[in-house]
Amino acid sequence: MRAWQLHDTNGPDSYRLEAVETPEPGPDEVRVQLRASALNHLDLWVSHGMPAPHRFPHTSGGDGAGVVSALGSNVDSVAVGAEVVLNPSISCGYCSACLAGESPFCRSYGILGEHFPGTLAEEVVLPARNVVPKPASLTWEQAAAYPLATGTAYRMLRRARLSAGDVLLIVGIGGGVASMGLQLGLAMGATVYVTSRDQSKIDQAVAWGAAGGFDSEGEFSKELKAAAGRSADVVLESVGPATFGQSMRSMQPGGRIAICGSTSGPKVEITVPALFFKQIEIIGSTMFNHAEFHTVTDLVGSGKVPVIVDSVTPFENLPDALARLAAGEQLGKVVIGR
């Protein structure tokens, strides 16, 4: 088979399309022939060594959907030929965290494409419990696009206790988590506002149902209060120092800010009196458990939450898609077709 491989961590130009041996599944694993994959910022970070792959050469890619092509000796939960979506959140299944349903806290937790060879290949091997039936209503491209971003956004909103009628602010609408956070927030009955440096992305978010949008580089906390009549109950943050001060000022007393990334840099300043006087909660969040993945699969499969595909790039043209992601041009998921 062919796979895009990293031999070093000199950035996204280091990916090489190479012929490699087709992997064989272990006893509790399946092999899936991919029909589509999707990119995440993780695929860029890994190519820069943040974090560095555990071994070289490394195949990145956490998102994918395809057809089961081989079964491990213990697997009877799925058949060869089944159309499946991959859950990239991989855990042991038997430690106390896994048994409590909180697989992201598993002692041997890993992400497909970071800790294990990923989906930027023609075939991939993963645990059988990490494949679910592909919702029939989704195209291959939509099925590959939703898992990581939608699961991440759903866990953020759940942990931040988003309720119907809440004001939700999504800072930096553009990437997969933000765009799927918008769709999930709307489906959960929130009034959603967004920020972007790009007016065309704000316009698109409003067309999808956002109540309004503001410039990420302006004083969007004041603009939100003027537009909504009050501040936000929940803020989704993934930008970091460039927006964090405004994001903190955008919250109601008792507000929750859920953070899953920091694309503008790793450190922020917090005005501590504002934090405690307003009794604000800061929630770090990243990958999701199996129950959350099943919930988002039901939500996208039933059509309640549309899957936002930015673009579909042929497998052979991966560098073009990585460049689009690196430049922040996308609105929704950058999909790699077959």
Ligand SMILES: [Zn+2]
């Ligand atoms: Zn475990």
